[in-house]
Every structure is written in C-alpha cells, then in structure tokens.
Amino acid sequence: MDLSPASEFVLLSTEETNYDKLIKDIFEPIDKMFPEEAHEFLINFFSEKLNEDQWEEKINSLMEANSRQDKFITKLKRFMLEMLPILGNKTIKASAYRKTVMNQKGNADRADGIAYTSNKQNSYEISVTEGSRPYVTESNKETSDFLQNARAAKDMINFAVTQEVLHKRALPSCFRTFIVQVFEFNLRFYFMDYLAQYCIFKIETCEIPTDWKETLQFTSFYRSIVTWALLVGEADKKFQESRNKRSSRLSNCHNIRKLLKLSHNKAREGTKKDMMITI
Numbered sequence: 430m431d432l433s434p435a436s437e438f439v440l441l442s443t444e445e446t447n448y449d450k451l452i453k454d455i456f457e458p459i460d461k462m463f464p465e466e467a468h469e470f471l472i473n474f475f476s477e478k479l480n481e482d483q484w485e486e487k488i489n490s491l492m493e494a495n496s497r498q499d500k501f502i503t504k505l506k507r508f509m510l511e512m513l514p515i516l517g518n519k520t521i522k523a524s525a526y527r528k529t530v531m532n533q534k535g536n537a538d539r540a541d542g543i544a545y546t547s548n549k550q551n552s553y554e555i556s557v558t559e560g561s562r563p564y565v566t567e568s569n570k571e572t573s574d575f576l577q578n579a580r581a582a583k584d585m586i587n588f589a590v591t592q593e594v595l596h597k598r599a600l601p602s603c604f605r606t607f608i609v610q611v612f613e614f615n616l617r618f619y620f621m622d623y624l625a626q627y628c629i630f631k632i633e634t635c636e637i638p639t640d641w642k643e644t645l646q647f648t649s650f651y652r653s654i655v656t657w658a659l660l661v662g663e664a665d666k667k668f669q670e671s672r673n674k675r676s677s678r679l680s681n682c683h684n685i686r687k688l689l690k691l692s693h694n695k696a697r698e699g700t701k702k703d704m705m706i707t708i
Contacts, residue, residue, distance in 0.1 A: 431579070433619070433631035455630060462659045463652050470502055471651055475644040484641055488513055505655065513647075542609070546589075546665050548672070553589040555668075556661055557581045560611030571612045578608040579629060582621040589668075590623065594684045599674035605664040607657065614639065616650070618657040620664075632657055 431438055432451070439448060479487065491506045542558035559574040561567070585606040593601060604623040609616070618632040633653035638646040676684065 431629045433629065459632065459656065459660065462663075463656050464499070464501055466499055467502055467505055467655075468648070468652060470505070471648040475647045477644075479641070481641060505651070508655065509651065544607070544661060546668060548669060551592070553592070554581075554585045554606070555589075555665060556607035556609065557585070558609040558611070560609075561613065571610075574610055574612070578610060578619070579621070582606040582608050582619075582629070583627050586621065586623045586627070593672065594676070594681065597675060597681050598672055599676040599680075600684060601668055601671040603664070603667040603671065605660070607661055607664070609657070611637075616653065618653060620660060632660065 432448075433439070434452075474487075477487075488510065491510045495503075541560050542556075543554050544556035545552040546555050557578055559578050561570050561574070583606075586604060589604060590601060593599075601623065605620045606623075608619040608621070608629070610619070611617075614637045615634065616637055617634045619629050620632055621627055621629050633649075633656055635649040635653040636643075636646050638644070638650055
C-alpha cells in the first residue's frame with residue numbers, strides 16, 4: 430500500500446485528518462534526525478556564487494579544525510568531502526550505504542543496488558535501488574521500477590522475519606526495508622514498515638545536482654541522503670538488538686505456522702530447504 434502523499438490510494442481513500450495524524454506520528458521523529466543547525470550549515474555553505482576552482486578550494490577547507498563544532502556537522506563535512514562531485518575532468522567520488530549486486534541466483538528481480546544488514550553471518554537485504562539513465566527512459570520505466578522495488582521491499586521483510594523465526598529467535602520488534610528510486614535526475618527515498626503491514630512511506634525526494642550553477646540543490650540532496658542513511662542505520666540497529674531475544678518453544682511453533690503462509694521471493698535458493706527444520 431503506497432502511503433506517499435500523491436498516491437492514488439491516499440488521495441481517494443483516506444480522510445485528510447486521519448492521514449495528517451498518521452504522517453505526524455510517523456515523521457515527527459524522522460524530521461528531527463537531521464538537525465536544524467546542519468540544515469543551516471548546508472544553506473550557508475552552498476549560498477555563494479563561485480567558479481569551479483573556488484569551489485574546489487572551499488571543499489578542501491571543509492575539515493579545518495574547529496573544536497567547538499557540533500559532532501553531527503563534523504561527520505556531515507567528512508561525508509561531503511568524500512562524496513561531493515568535483516566537476517570537470519576529475520573523477521567523481523561517491524560513498525553510500527550500499528553494496529552493488531555482483532551476482533544473483535535464480536530468477537530474482539535484478540536490482541541496481543542492494544544494502545545489507547550489518548550482521549556478518551547470514552546478513553539480510555535491507556535496501557534496494559532501481560534507477561534509469563538520464564535522457565534514456567523507457568515507456569512506463571518509472572512505474573515498473575517502483576512496483577519492482579515495492580515487491581522487493583515486501584520480500585525482504587518476509588524473508589528476514591521468517592528466517593529469524595526458523596532460527597528460533599523472537600519476532601523482530603521493529604524492522605524496516607528501504608527503497609531508493611532514481612528517475613532521470615530525481616532521487617526518491619521510501620521505506621516499508623514491517624509493523625505497518627507493507628505500507629510504503631516516502632522519506633524524501635530531491636534533484637541530483639549536475640552543475641555548480643545548481644548549488645542550491647545540494648542542500649536538499651545531502652539532507653535526503655543523510656536522513657535515509659540514518660534511518661537505515663537505525664533500522665539495522667533495532668533489528669540487531671531484537672536478535673538477542675529467544676522465543677519460547679510454543680511461541681516459535683505458532684509463529685512458524687503463521688509465517689510459512691507468507692509469499693516469499695521465489696528466487697531465493699534454499700529457502701524451502703531451510704524451512705525443513707526440527708522443532
């Protein structure tokens with residue numbers, strides 16, 4: 430269910446007051462994750478009109494020592510220094526919370542990028558990315574990518590939760606999967622909440638800056654990426670904390686009966702075999 434503000438379901442099937450309350454409950458803590466001081470720093474940093482050489486000099490001065498500086502802004506500066514495009518003939522550096530898909534088995538929907546939970550052994554997919562090349566967009570590419578991402582987000586939840594129960598762990602108290610969609614120069618971030626029964630919420634949207642003449646776009650660009658990364662990190666942390674809990678035998682049997690009725694990503698090899706466990 431797409432609960433982003435412009436979705437057909439929200440516009441036609443929800444009462445405005447009820448939807449406003451839902452959005453407030455969901456996003457009030459999220460909007461506080463990116464401090465106002467950091468937002469003001471971005472606005473001030475990108476407000477100047479500089480040429481390419483001057484921007485390069487300003488970028489290199491980001492990490493000048495400042496003992497009074499807020500820790501969040503210090504981390505933001507490091508991220509900017511690593512990721513900010515140096516336009517021209519120089520290489521564009523990029524850093525993001527993701528792993529590129531190098532190998533997929535079976536007939537799974539192929540994603541352009543995937544991020545995983547932080548547990549080293551048997552990590553789970555937590556975020557998928559689908560994108561299209563600028564100026565080369567197929568008919569219905571935008572809609573098909575969104576639907577593919579939505580299916581993947583649901584499959585990631587089903588698979589992770591079921592596998593945890595099969596390993597005799599308690600049901601996660603909190604788990605979210607994330608969607609990143611790139612269409613032309615538009616970047617969109619969503620999440621699907623395990624406790625909200627596959628509802629999709631839009632986190633942020635922004636334009637991808639392509640020229641130093643568009644510096645004002647960098648503010649929303651960085652705010653969107655950092656907010657998404659913080660949410661992914663928070664979801665992963667809460668999920669890891671819940672893995673320390675062990676369910677009772679009766680509770681585990683009940684959960685298995687319920688969860689094995691879910692539809693899973695059929696391309697996950699070994700899933701059916703893994704379900705043949707001894708209680």
